[in-house]
Amino acid sequence: MDLINRISSEQNQFSKSERKVAALILHEPEQAIHRSIASLAALAEVSEPTVNRFCRRLGCKGYPDFKLQLAQSLAQGTPFVNRDIEEDDNVDQITQKIFDSTLNALSIARQSLDSRPIAATVEALVGARKIAFFGFGASASVAHDAQNKFARFDTPSVFSDDPLVQRMWAINSEPHDVLVCISHTGRTKALCEIAAIAHDNKATVIGITAPNSPLSENCQLTVSTNVPEDTDQYMPMASRIAQLVLIDAIIAGYTLQRGPKFREKLARVKEGLKGSRYSKQATTK
Amino acid sequence: MDLINRISSEQNQFSKSERKVAALILHEPEQAIHRSIASLAALAEVSEPTVNRFCRRLGCKGYPDFKLQLAQSLAQGTPFVNRDIEEDDNVDQITQKIFDSTLNALSIARQSLDSRPIAATVEALVGARKIAFFGFGASASVAHDAQNKFARFDTPSVFSDDPLVQRMWAINSEPHDVLVCISHTGRTKALCEIAAIAHDNKATVIGITAPNSPLSENCQLTVSTNVPEDTDQYMPMASRIAQLVLIDAIIAGYTLQRGPKFREKLARVKEGLKGSRYSKQATTK
DNA sequence: CTTGTTTTTGTAACTTTACTACATTTAGAC
DNA sequence: GTCTAAATGTAGTAAAGTTACAAAAACAAG
Structure with a gap:
């Protein structure tokens, strides 16, 4: 670097x-x-x-x-250069800096990725009977996004950021169920508990989180993005972007692994979504 | 030379x-x-x-x-290079390609940004009485993420991907309320309707969407990310990442605009979140 | 081929710059 | 509060770069 x-x-x-x-x-x-x-x-x-x-x-x-x-x-x-935002920056400067630092973080994350746990995650998901994506705070929207992608697939999947719903799911989990826990720090107490319950039930618990964290202790598999400290001191920024792209990669791997027939299905899903949108020609003014 | x-x-x-x-x-x-x-x-x-x-x-x-x-x-x-995923790529190749194409898309988005609507959006948000973030599908998680950030702030904000909830909010909206509508295509019928209702009520409707789309017609302000065609043919990938980073930039602008006292509050919020996490054991400072 | 002049090159003193050893302060642990 | 360890600064030293000037080389004209 x-x-x-x-x-x-x-x-x-x-x-x-x-x-x-x-x-x-x-x-x-x-x-x-x-x-x-x-x-x-x-x-x-x-x-x-x-x-x-x-x-x-x-x-x-x-x-x-x-x-x-x-x-x-x-x-x-x-x-792109990763520079801090200054008190007197204008909106244009801020925007450029945020984009730059995100680009930078993603680039670093890309270089430091370990493909083995990613491959193992794809395997686990392909063999899954049902899949859950759990997370809190900023990681909740990441989990939300992941589930949204899997909604296109034929394997049942859920997202939740409700500790009770999560707990119920974990308690009812079985082998061949997959739980994907998302947390940047890996130190969110509530999520660790859920992971532990699912783990006890022999479900496959996958952590998209920091290595050697309390959460990763309860995970069979840990996928990490090595993202430098976030630019903004108050909330996660680049870290969750890296998580999302990582999940994109997992989904791309999943889609390929499932074979050509599966991709035909996806095309049909996409076609089916058109009914919810205005067609392109009709509304162009 | x-x-x-x-x-x-x-x-x-x-x-x-x-x-x-x-x-x-x-x-x-x-x-x-x-x-x-x-x-x-x-x-x-x-x-x-x-x-x-x-x-x-x-x-x-x-x-x-x-x-x-x-x-x-x-x-x-x-x-970095932008190459398509091949049928026989291994997981490592897929991962690298997804990261590369995302980096590429972000880089292009950065270059083609117009800071004026971004600045106007920041202004609108700073002056907002209450803020809503609405979206469907993949854009729902983007809206979710945006609201999650604003949950740290003192202006009331909501997220919803439920058309009825959205409709209720829109019907009750007033001037100085801000509605942020997120949609990559700008053609989602349900969202356009909601935007129109809020617009009629003289609320500030901001679209994070495609320019000249049906949705942008109902928006006072349209912020666009000019992202090249998504890598994956079946679901949005890079486009929503660009939206998220754009929102990060808006939030950074908002935070700065609100001044130093506001940032003190944020620090307190962050401090308060520590209780939900396991503390770090003594490793490095 | 000398002699004066100009240009080039090197020597030595000088100035600036960076580094080291040690003292002081600060922060953290008990 | 006291002790310990880490962080920071002070002052002296070594090294590097620059300047002024002198010596040497190159050149030209008588």
Whole structure:
């Protein structure tokens, strides 16, 4: 991964002073490469060794090496740079930055994907008798989306963000039932409980969540998206986008695995949806 | 023209010693950027000021600046490719292709965004008394997600994918109420009806949908994502991702517009959510 | 082929820049 | 509150780059 994106993605690993340096560099990277360590330190209101340590933490040999790598990372004509939103940004800038950081996060997620659990998930879903997608908060809409896709298929599927409904489903689950639990952190208590119940019933519990999290402990399979820390400090953004794309990939795999006859069915479903829409010609004004 | 090409093309303008330096750099440019001026001079069997003069002749401020420019001239990017999924692709290939095509679609969407309706949407939302997010099918989960974000805010908001609930809300809507209608095609009959009702009641109807569609006719504001044809022929994929990111941008704009005090509130909401999660064990800060 | 002039190159002092060792402060754990 | 560990800063040192100037080389004219 290139340096400038690493700076923004590893921001949480930095100390307070180092974060000041990171913010400054992300704000005006073109300017930073022409500064000396002393002037950069002064501007960031930290000491010179702090800047030096910051460079080392990023794997550079020292400050000059850091500048070199930063310059390369800038020259790369990076299609998208991951920079923080500033207080005085206008709407256009904000929009571009949000798109950029999402693109960046997705690109990183793509590179760090492990296809084995994805393949195993596809297998499990193809063999499933019924499928449930559960999640809370932002992950609820991800689960909602996943179920919406599976509604096109012939395997019964449900979505719920209601703990009681989820619990009932988990209690009634059996082997060959699949439960897909979605949670970015993997630490949502309620969801862990549900997963544990389904697991006890020998259902296949799949977690789209963080590895080594309490939730993943209760999952037979864990699929993770290695997304850098979200841009926005208040709510999940890029992480859930990565989850959605991951689910798209799983669905694409599922569709292919089911074979050509299955895809014929899908075409019929699509055709059937037309009745709910205005046709193209009639309404064009 | 970039530096390294200039060095080779202007060789005849250099003096004898300078040519030695040029030859060395053209031979192994990657190595040169990691050398000090002294070591480079020794290697080229010239003096240090000669190297310095050489840099100046190329329009650089000095040797460090020269290294920086050389580094940039060496760097190059790697774009992602948009390829269709083949019948015999394995899961890994499918996953990569889905991610690639989503990245591609997002990147195109970013470039073709018009910030004016986005800014107007932010304005409308900031001034809203209550907000509704409606959509059907795949767009329902997008609406769901949007409402989930707004649940953190102090303006009352609802999500629904139930036509009756939507109709009731629309009938009761008033000026300063905002209705956000989400539909990729903009041709979903049920949603158009709802939009028309709310529009008649002088509510602000915002469409996240296709321009010049039946739905956009009933909207005061239309925000569009110009997404290329979806990869998958059976269900929306990239289009709804673009919608979600667009909504993220709107929310980021909204959050900023509301000012610092508002963001303090958000921090408190986030803090309050911790109770629903298992705490992190002592790993890294 | 000299001698004066210009250009090129190198030497050495100087300035700036970056790094290291250590002291101080701050934050966290008990 | 006290102890411990981490983070940050201070000051000194080493290294790198630049400048001024002198020596050498190249060139031209007598």
